[in-house]
Amino acid sequence: MECSPTGSGANSCPSTHSCESSTTFGGVCCPRPQYVCKLPREQGNCGTYSNRWWFNAKTGNCEEFIYSGCQGNSNNFETYKECQDYCRDARSEPQCIQGTALTDSNGNFIICGGSTAASTTCPANHYCYYDGTTYGCCPTQG
Missing domain, CATH: 4.10.410.10 (Pancreatic trypsin inhibitor Kunitz domain)
Structure with missing residues (x-):
């Protein structure tokens, strides 16, 4: 499936895919490792x-x-x-109590908390949640 590498318009990929640049087309939807x-x-x-x-x-x-x-x-x-x-980077999706865990621009789940070097602080409107398996940035209740 063709897509726009800028991710805009009707030519964007489904959430399970990312738009990879192509020399033949503007971009091609490829499945994400997750x-x-x-x-x-x-x-x-x-x-x-x-x-x-x-x-x-x-x-x-x-x-x-x-x-x-x-x-x-x-x-x-x-x-x-x-x-x-x-x-190797296809980490489990943190199971948020409500909503979906936050991902970066590559579709990888943002890891927070824990004792890993990759730990980060969650942005505004998200909090660090541990579901018993994985840490992730989950949306706060609105």
Whole structure:
């Protein structure tokens, strides 16, 4: 799907995708790692079997599976390293009590609190919330 790299107008991507610059088009909508890496493992239904890797969002690890050679989904990588490299920043979405957790311009969830070097302070109208798994900036009650 074509898009406008500025993100304006009718040519913007769905929230699960980002607009990547293209030399052929103005831009192309590509799935975000946060979307791809949450997809379930899908073997497909053809008969050319091979070992592939998928990111298990529940365990936070890349796991091997048998792929049938067609169909399935985008959470399907040829190597462990490819899976790790693509999904390493696909953190779980913080489960806010109300609304959706804040993301940066690349669609990554903003991490706050905790003891990580990446910790930041949430902007106005958001507060740092820990859902038992992940810290995130959640909207305050309006």
